[in-house]
Amino acid sequence: MGATVSQDDNDSDCHTHQSPINIWTKMALYDPFLKPLKIQYDPTTSRKIVNLGHCFNVEFDDTSDxxxxxxxxxxxxxxxxxxxxxxxxxDKDGSEHVIDGNVYPAELHIVYWNSQKYESFEEAAKHPDGLAVIGVLLKIGEANPVLQTIIEHLDDVKTKGKEHSFTKYNLARLLPNDLDYWTYHGSLTTEPYFECVTWIVLQRAIPISSAQLTRFRGLLCTSEYEKPVPIMENHRPVQLLHDRVVRSSRLVSASKL
Known part of the structure; x- marks a missing residue:
């Protein structure tokens, strides 16, 4: 499962809706009005993989719904x-969200913006209801073939600033079958930490092998003309919950990870 951590607010400033958080499952409030997630993926919208220097993005065409x-x-x-x-x-830590004090080896963030209300991602990020992020925790297990499709392209973007075509990727296959979730209002976990995110953290983890996770750490935060420096870790410490309430889509909010 991973290490146990204490809450740390060293990263945040005076804001009170920062992410990530420690989700205490027994304190999460079951909300019967929460609907099942409706997710629609078109594999033709995947475009490229980009090394940003602190992580890699798989980016999509977001000019239509x-x-x-x-x-x-x-x-x-x-x-x-x-x-x-x-x-x-x-392999003992790496996730940003923590469940009942337990850290997981990695975490997937799927980032969306409110296209019904705002005209661009950049504009949406300025507003409390601007972004939604699905968080999926990863646990060590057998090699994940859906992840392997991504990992096979990491050498193409090994250094900062590199990008490579990545098309027809069906992100739906990466999600667990069980889409029960916890939700709360929070922030981006990288600068500028805007408090613009509706977080949706799935209650079921997906597998990744130790060897696959090692490939993530093989990416570099330096350009091809600089001394190689690997991206060994890129997770933000847990932030204080303050007066926020974490809601659960499941009646018995217990960790099923």
Missing amino acids: MSVLSDGPLNSRYRLRQFHFHWGSS
Whole structure:
């Protein structure tokens, strides 16, 4: 499962809706009005993999509503922008969200923006209801063939700034069958930490092998003309919950990970 951590607010400032958080499953409030997630993916919208220097993005064409997220805790339609991963220097930590004090080896973030209300991702990120992010925790297990399709292209974007074509990827196959979730209002977990995110953290983890996770750490945060420096870890510490309430789509909110 991973290490146990304490809450750390060293990263945040005076804001009170920062992410990630430690989700205590017994304190999550079951909300019978939460709807099942409605997820629509069109594999033709995947475009490229990009090394940003702190992680890699798989980016999508978000000029139309071909790949969208709606329902769940959302009141609008949100368009798929990109997904990325967070990981640690060992298999014992790396996730950003923590469940009952337990850290997982990595976490997938699938990022959407409110295309029904705003005209662009950049504009949406300025508003509390602008973005929605599905968080999926990863646990060590057998090699994940859906992840392997991505990993096979990481050498093409090994250094910062590199990008490579990545098309016809069916992101739906990466999600667990069980889409029960916890949800709360929070922030981006990288600068500028805007408090613009409706977080949807799935209650079921997906597998990744230790060897696959090692490939993530093989990416470099330096350009091809600089001394190679690997991206060993890229996860933000847990932030204080303050007066926020975490809601659960499941009546018995217990960790099923």
